[in-house]
Amino acid sequence: MATVFQRTESLLPVNIYCPGCAHGIITRLVAEVMDELGIAGKTVGIAPVGCAVKAYDAFGCDMIQAPHGRAPAVATGVKRAAPDNVVFTYQGDGDLAAIGTAETVHAATRGENITVIFVNNAIYGMTGGQMAPTSLPGQITQTTPYGRDVAAAGYPVRVCELLSTLDGTTYAERVTVDNVRNVNKAKKAIKKAFQTQIDKKGFSIVEVVSTCPTNWGLTPVKAFGWMRDNMLPYYPLGVYKDKTAEKKGDAAE
Amino acid sequence: MSERVLMKGNEALAEAAIRNGCRHFFGYPITPQTELAAYMSKRMPKIGGTYLQAESEIAAANMVLGAASAGVRAMTSSSSPGISLKTEAISYMCGSDLPCLIVNVQRGGPGLGGIQASQADYWQATKAPGHGDLHILVFAPCSVQEMVDLVGKAFALADQYRMPAMILADGMLGQMMEPVVLCEPGEVQMVEKPWAVTGHGGRRPHNIVNSLFLTPDELERTVKERFERYRKIEKTEALAENYMTDDADYVIVSYGACARIAKSAVLAAREKGVKVGLVRPLTLWPFPKQDLIKAAEHAKEFLCVEMSMGQMVDDVRLAISCSRPVSFFGHTGGIIPTPAEILAEIEKMAGGNA
Numbered sequence: 001m002a003t004v005f006q007r008t009e010s011l012l013p014v015n016i017y018c019p020g021c022a023h024g025i026i027t028r029l030v031a032e033v034m035d036e037l038g039i040a041g042k043t044v045g046i047a048p049v050g051c052a053v054k055a056y057d058a059f060g061c062d063m064i065q066a067p068h069g070r071a072p073a074v075a076t077g078v079k080r081a082a083p084d085n086v087v088f089t090y091q092g093d094g095d096l097a098a099i100g101t102a103e104t105v106h107a108a109t110r111g112e113n114i115t116v117i118f119v120n121n122a123i124y125g126m127t128g129g130q131m132a133p134t135s136l137p138g139q140i141t142q143t144t145p146y147g148r149d150v151a152a153a154g155y156p157v158r159v160c161e162l163l164s165t166l167d168g169t170t171y172a173e174r175v176t177v178d179n180v181r182n183v184n185k186a187k188k189a190i191k192k193a194f195q196t197q198i199d200k201k202g203f204s205i206v207e208v209v210s211t212c213p214t215n216w217g218l219t220p221v222k223a224f225g226w227m228r229d230n231m232l233p234y235y236p237l238g239v240y241k242d243k244t245a246e247k248k249g250d251a252a253e
Numbered sequence: 254m255s256e257r258v259l260m261k262g263n264e265a266l267a268e269a270a271i272r273n274g275c276r277h278f279f280g281y282p283i284t285p286q287t288e289l290a291a292y293m294s295k296r297m298p299k300i301g302g303t304y305l306q307a308e309s310e311i312a313a314a315n316m317v318l319g320a321a322s323a324g325v326r327a328m329t330s331s332s333s334p335g336i337s338l339k340t341e342a343i344s345y346m347c348g349s350d351l352p353c354l355i356v357n358v359q360r361g362g363p364g365l366g367g368i369q370a371s372q373a374d375y376w377q378a379t380k381a382p383g384h385g386d387l388h389i390l391v392f393a394p395c396s397v398q399e400m401v402d403l404v405g406k407a408f409a410l411a412d413q414y415r416m417p418a419m420i421l422a423d424g425m426l427g428q429m430m431e432p433v434v435l436c437e438p439g440e441v442q443m444v445e446k447p448w449a450v451t452g453h454g455g456r457r458p459h460n461i462v463n464s465l466f467l468t469p470d471e472l473e474r475t476v477k478e479r480f481e482r483y484r485k486i487e488k489t490e491a492l493a494e495n496y497m498t499d500d501a502d503y504v505i506v507s508y509g510a511c512a513r514i515a516k517s518a519v520l521a522a523r524e525k526g527v528k529v530g531l532v533r534p535l536t537l538w539p540f541p542k543q544d545l546i547k548a549a550e551h552a553k554e555f556l557c558v559e560m561s562m563g564q565m566v567d568d569v570r571l572a573i574s575c576s577r578p579v580s581f582f583g584h585t586g587g588i589i590p591t592p593a594e595i596l597a598e599i600e601k602m603a604g605g606n607a
Contacts, residue, residue: 066318076319077318
């Protein structure tokens with residue numbers, strides 16, 4: 001019997017996410033990209049605090065568990081010490097856009113030659129569903145029981161839009177993984193982000209608009225529906241910055 | 254043998270770090286350690302190293318965490334308020350068994366405090382340099398020469414025991430110029446770091462640098478293993494200078510630049526016929542308990558002299574099991590105790606014997 005689908009080599013056989021969580025798809029895509037590019041043996045991944053943290057058990061490459069929000073700083077340290085390694089961070093929204101905003105913005109503005117995989121599901125999953133910097137106006141969470149009141153709690157952060165204003169950002173794209181077509185597009189974006197780094201063209205980020213069925217209190221299918229109806233209008237998919245063609249990188253050296 | 258050169262403490266320490274194989278420095282500006290970072294920014298690009306001015310002390314310390322994970326000798330330097338921000342990464346580095354060097358050129362606190370020399374971070378360095386059950390190696394130089402000599406030792410022991418090391422200097426040591434002999438580059442022995450994350454290359458299972466253990470038994474096992482290392486370090490790595498302590502009736506305990514002033518007071522007291530000695534810890538963790546126990550065999554009384562409100566006093570009391578009275582004299586940030594003040598304290602302690 002022919003094998004038509006199997007675990008990719010750099011995805012280790014562990015279950016680290018809740019049932020139905022889109023993290024599983026995204027983690028797999030990153031592992032597939034590593035294997036297709038043949039870089040798993042020289043890649044170092046950074047898993048910071050949040051649902052992303054146990055990714056150090058899931059990815060087959062060398063891994064570092066970083067303090068909350070500091071993954072881009074840790075990645076910077078690794079990349080500066082080992083420039084021939086491929087270094088990526090795998091971060092959630094609270095990590096990247098709240099406690100780690102400074103690290104994110106400055107890694108991007110330095111044009112740090114790293115890849116950031118940003119999983120935006122508009123909630124703090126690991127701690128049980130509190131308001132995230134990307135929670136939508138009116139969104140009910142454990143810490144916004146009456147809905148996110150922008151007068152008191154402020155507005156959601158649009159990360160790709162923010163980072164695309166910085167000269168140091170080479171590539172920024174927002175994708176999602178709610179159907180086969182979008183999964184394929186997401187994989188293509190992740191691959192391009194890694195390739196940008198391999199070509200020494202600077203900072204790349206892929207934001208994946210994702211779901212949290214557990215803390216949203218929805219089935220996985222309904223969660224994707226909620227995401228499409230509520231998140232995608234606020235966080236439009238697309239390429240926000242692509243200077244890969246302009247940047248000289250390694251090829252021109 | 255290198256020649257003697259005249260250098261500022263901050264710059265001499267930076268050069269010594271480079272000569273001890275450090276090629277990765279991550280910093281953030283703060284007085285009075287600025288010359289250290291400035292020196293690194295000048296030297297590192299010329300020798301293929303990394304100088305990076307981070308967006309914050311927090312980021313700088315986490316960059317050290319990343320570079321140390323990749324197996325290189327990495328360091329950061331700061332002064333008191335900045336060190337508070339580094340404590341997060343220090344704790345993670347302790348929990349992940351990562352070696353690195355952190356330099357604290359202390360200034361007065363709390364809060365923004367002042368910008369002049371102080372020793373008010375003793376508690377932070379020796380008791381709680383981060384959250385959790387942990388220790389870091391803490392070295393206390395008293396001269397520009399020791400700023401240099403202890404860098405090599407700090408890096409070597411950090412690598413050997415897989416833990417962060419701190420040079421606890423102060424604004425006086427950082428800013429003053431003294432003749433110094435630097436080690437020759439190339440004399441450094443680097444240890445193998447099979448745990449480092451540099452890519453498995455298909456040759457081994459993946460390495461994970463990690464401080465998270467969600468199973469309590471597993472967490473306790475890692476912490477207890479680390480504390481076995483700490484016990485070994487306490488037995489073998491404590492360092493102190495014992496100056497005229499053999500026959501001393503009174504013993505001053507002082508470290509860093511402050512100890513040099515105390516030494517002058519010891520000499521002045523000896524001239525007056527008072528048998529005074531000085532125990533000067535060079536390591537604050539591990540604390541040189543044995544030197545104090547030995548001094549207590551003769552001494553009637555101890556006096557701690559510090560540029561703080563007396564943060565080392567309890568450690569001295571514990572070291573000698575409160576078998577002798579331990580008093581304190583000191584000033585806070587920027588006010589340097591004078592030899593005359595310390596001599597007066599010695600005379601007070603010696604009572605009618607002076």
